[in-house]
Amino acid sequence: MRLHLLFSILLAAAPATARADASDDVDHDWHTGLNLRTDTGTHRVRLDAGLRLGQVDVTAVLDPKVFIDRRQNDTDLVAEYMFRPDGWAAMAGWRLTQISIDRGTQFHHMLLLGVTGGLPHFLEVVVPRFGFEFEANVLRHGDGLEADTLSLASERDYLDLVSFNLFLRFDYAGEI
Amino acid sequence: MIRGRRTSLFALLLLAACDRRPQAILMCHNSNCAHATDPAADDTLASLEDSLALTYLGRPPIDGVEIDTLWDSERSLCLFAHDFDKPVDELAMDAVDRVTEHMLGAGAITWDGVAFRVKIESKAAVTPGGADHSADDLAAHQACVLDMVDRLLEAAVAGDRELEILLEGEDIQFVRSLTAHSRWPGKDPGEGLAIRLEANVKSAGLAPDDLVSLTGGDKPDGIDVLAFHSTRFPDGQQQAYEALDVDLMLWMLDASLETFYAAEVYHPEYVNTSEAVLLRRWMED
Numbered sequence: 001m002r003l004h005l006l007f008s009i010l011l012a013a014a015p016a017t018a019r020a021d022a023s024d025d026v027d028h029d030w031h032t033g034l035n036l037r038t039d040t041g042t043h044r045v046r047l048d049a050g051l052r053l054g055q056v057d058v059t060a061v062l063d064p065k066v067f068i069d070r071r072q073n074d075t076d077l078v079a080e081y082m083f084r085p086d087g088w089a090a091m092a093g094w095r096l097t098q099i100s101i102d103r104g105t106q107f108h109h110m111l112l113l114g115v116t117g118g119l120p121h122f123l124e125v126v127v128p129r130f131g132f133e134f135e136a137n138v139l140r141h142g143d144g145l146e147a148d149t150l151s152l153a154s155e156r157d158y159l160d161l162v163s164f165n166l167f168l169r170f171d172y173a174g175e176i
Numbered sequence: 177m178i179r180g181r182r183t184s185l186f187a188l189l190l191l192a193a194c195d196r197r198p199q200a201i202l203m204c205h206n207s208n209c210a211h212a213t214d215p216a217a218d219d220t221l222a223s224l225e226d227s228l229a230l231t232y233l234g235r236p237p238i239d240g241v242e243i244d245t246l247w248d249s250e251r252s253l254c255l256f257a258h259d260f261d262k263p264v265d266e267l268a269m270d271a272v273d274r275v276t277e278h279m280l281g282a283g284a285i286t287w288d289g290v291a292f293r294v295k296i297e298s299k300a301a302v303t304p305g306g307a308d309h310s311a312d313d314l315a316a317h318q319a320c321v322l323d324m325v326d327r328l329l330e331a332a333v334a335g336d337r338e339l340e341i342l343l344e345g346e347d348i349q350f351v352r353s354l355t356a357h358s359r360w361p362g363k364d365p366g367e368g369l370a371i372r373l374e375a376n377v378k379s380a381g382l383a384p385d386d387l388v389s390l391t392g393g394d395k396p397d398g399i400d401v402l403a404f405h406s407t408r409f410p411d412g413q414q415q416a417y418e419a420l421d422v423d424l425m426l427w428m429l430d431a432s433l434e435t436f437y438a439a440e441v442y443h444p445e446y447v448n449t450s451e452a453v454l455l456r457r458w459m460e461d
Contacts, residue, residue, distance in 0.1 A: 039434070040433075040434050040437040040438070040441075041432060041433030041434040041436075041437060042433065071197075071461065072433075072436075097433055099433070099436065099458070100461050101454065101457035101458050101460075101461050102456075102457040102458075102460035102461045103457070104457070106454065106458075108432075108433060137430075137432060137433075140430075140431075145453065145454055145457075146211075146212055146213050148212075148213040148430070153215075154215060156215040156218075156429055157215060159429055159430075160406075160407055160428055160429040160430040160431075160432045160434075160435070161430055161432055163407065163432075163434070
């Protein structure tokens with residue numbers, strides 16, 4: 001229900017110039033929308049905003065839940081190389097998660113690698129994409145705790161620090 | 177007016193209490209929470225000593241430790257080790273001696289001020305090649321574990337400490353058959369003393385649909401504690417564990433974000449981690 005509400009707000013807030021159909025002849029656009037995930041480590045509903053410049057798409061994913069869950073904040077910066085508009089893309093990015101602990105904050109830095117793919121547009125204005133992401137927690141540090149960089153020396157070193165995740169984006173796109 | 181203020185204050189306190197993260201009994205995984213991110217420090221006497229000496233805000237951040245036992249059938253040694261890759265031999269009984277010295281000392285030895293917990297995990301392999309216990313190996317390994325239990329119970333009585341011992345085997349039959357041993361002291365060996373049987377959901381000989389038949393604290397060989405790993409099981413399976421009549425133990429290799437989620441959602445009674453200081457600070461936030 002809350003998800004529907006948030007989605008409606010985003011749609012209502014989008015400018016009237018928004019592009020209903022991301023046709024192949026448009027090279028540059030902006031997009032904003034919902035970013036939904038299946039894994040449990042990152043907040044499952046976030047907002048994203050980005051720019052597509054030719055074949056390169058850069059997106060920031062922000063965490064609105066920080067206002068109701070001050071103890072965790074997940075922020076991504078993701079770049080995609082689109083092999084064709086609205087088609088498959090290779091993805092690389094960085095996620096910074098802040099976890100609140102007694103008298104301080106712990107930071108988790110994650111390297112993201114993956115692929116994304118376009119899905120059929122729906123309601124004529126929503127441009128959905130799905131993604132498959134490999135996440136490696138490469139650095140954990142903060143507030144006097146022992147800093148830990150990812151090691152591949154043994155399973156004990158990395159097994160809990162890597163994961164494969166799925167996500168879905170529902171973006172509203174407009175021409176620049 | 178005053179009554180209204182009191183009500184508001186009570187509501188605020190209630191909100192603050194509700195906002196608190198779930199609390200759990202914090203165990204020191206592989207006797208190593210002092211060098212949390214260094215697997216080479218797992219299951220070593222030096223790390224065990226350092227871990228027992230840890231403090232946070234003037235108290236031990238932990239409520240107990242895990243001691244791994246490995247039976248070396250070729251040399252008839254009961255080792256304090258996770259596997260046969262450990263470069264030096266250290267005996268399981270030496271690890272117990274470090275713990276009993278700690279229990280006989282003065283001052284607080286747990287964060288929660290209740291019983292000190294010792295988890296004894298018995299590994300399934302008895303050779304570097306991974307051979308299972310023969311009947312003789314099983315008898316010798318179980319005798320070692322029962323010696324450890326006896327010494328811990330004696331120290332608890334001598335030090336006037338409450339003690340809870342959790343027994344886990346990589347093979348579920350290892351601990352279940354202990355309860356039929358002539359030396360088995362029972363689950364309630366004395367006032368302030370308790371022995372609990374633990375299974376890992378990945379224990380050999382334990383299928384997921386066996387869980388219900390294995391549980392039940394009132395059964396002499398019933399499983400009391402079920403350990404699960406936060407990132408290797410889907411939500412639905414964890415919810416099924418929650419529905420069983422057991423206490424849950426969340427264990428991890430590293431404290432990942434999925435671990436925090438599991439602790440928050442499944443409210444495990446125990447958390448077994450090398451990152452005890454981090455987890456304590458996470459719980460206290």
